[in-house]
Amino acid sequence: MLSRSDIGHQEFSLFVTEVEPRLSRALTGTYGREVGEEATRDALVYAWENWERVSRMVNPVGFLFRVGQSRARRYRRKPVVLPEVSSYELPHIEPALPRALEKLSERQRAALLLIHVEGLTERDAAKAMGVSRVTIRRHADRALNKLRSFLEVEDG
Amino acid sequence: MADLITQTRDYLETVRTPVTVDSMVTYPVAPIPDRRLLHRGPLVALATAVVVALVGLVAVLLQPNNPRTVRSQVVDEVIAGSQENSHYAVGFDSDGILCAEAGASADLSKQSQGVCGDSDQAASPAYQQVAAAANQGDSSVALAGWVPTSAATITAVYNGEIRRSLELTPIPGYDLYAFGAIEDAQARFIEIEIRNEAGEIIQRYFPSIGPSN
Numbered sequence: 001m002l003s004r005s006d007i008g009h010q011e012f013s014l015f016v017t018e019v020e021p022r023l024s025r026a027l028t029g030t031y032g033r034e035v036g037e038e039a040t041r042d043a044l045v046y047a048w049e050n051w052e053r054v055s056r057m058v059n060p061v062g063f064l065f066r067v068g069q070s071r072a073r074r075y076r077r078k079p080v081v082l083p084e085v086s087s088y089e090l091p092h093i094e095p096a097l098p099r100a101l102e103k104l105s106e107r108q109r110a111a112l113l114l115i116h117v118e119g120l121t122e123r124d125a126a127k128a129m130g131v132s133r134v135t136i137r138r139h140a141d142r143a144l145n146k147l148r149s150f151l152e153v154e155d156g
Numbered sequence: 157m158a159d160l161i162t163q164t165r166d167y168l169e170t171v172r173t174p175v176t177v178d179s180m181v182t183y184p185v186a187p188i189p190d191r192r193l194l195h196r197g198p199l200v201a202l203a204t205a206v207v208v209a210l211v212g213l214v215a216v217l218l219q220p221n222n223p224r225t226v227r228s229q230v231v232d233e234v235i236a237g238s239q240e241n242s243h244y245a246v247g248f249d250s251d252g253i254l255c256a257e258a259g260a261s262a263d264l265s266k267q268s269q270g271v272c273g274d275s276d277q278a279a280s281p282a283y284q285q286v287a288a289a290a291n292q293g294d295s296s297v298a299l300a301g302w303v304p305t306s307a308a309t310i311t312a313v314y315n316g317e318i319r320r321s322l323e324l325t326p327i328p329g330y331d332l333y334a335f336g337a338i339e340d341a342q343a344r345f346i347e348i349e350i351r352n353e354a355g356e357i358i359q360r361y362f363p364s365i366g367p368s369n
Contacts, residue, residue, distance in 0.1 A: 025168040037173040083171045
């Protein structure tokens, strides 16, 4: 028979499987690879420590992104540098995409990733970043426009 | 080429370092308490200690009749009274323990000293001084003591003759009476008899040797 802690452990493992990719992408894209990984790890540890509360959340990704955001500020960060992309492995990706993302401000990257990449609603994304819906929409729009402009593409 | 959003997602999926449950180094085996509670722990402990200390202090202060305090008061009163006219004060506490103090006279004012206790009474300087003075018969001795509440009368007897009846003073909260001071130049020869309502002697004090039944 499974104990309550076993059940909680299984639930949490499923939760990590579902949430971690989205959280990790958003934090990695916002803070870079190393800080993004640490922030993701810290946020998930926080989720475990507060599992009863987090497990009942409708939008855990947004909440944990905010947790990761506050943890990321603990790490001393240099300007975000994203890894080069291998055109051999990822031929469908613009080689200049990492540089274009680096050009965005931290808030613009976060807004772009939460709303457009991870599909959070403007309301949830705004809550996660602690800003108004108008503000986050403006950040997301500007981010997308800057990416298009930098990469000289029309779609997006 | 895919749209920018898809490209960004795929790119980040490629470059990110996956965090798994097993790779969470600090991952605890069981949920731990809310950190806020942990942070409050020392404060809670401190507050508890302060409250307990305050309650203890209040309990001690509110204790109406600390035996030692009452005893000290009685003996102090006796001593204070005796110091006006005599050289020595002697008292007995509730266990029949002799307390003695010498002083107040011109000769002994600088030697004032007191002792209470049942250990080696005979050797205590104050007791010896009291005994010596009493034996010489040239000093007065003040007496005070305690008796059970079963006592009905208390008398000072000299050579079989009742010299004085002492007033019994109840002590609230205790099953004891205090009896007042008696001064007599021949106190050495006085016995203190304590009788119950049936007239039976339930306790007898001999000032120079302490209580006896």
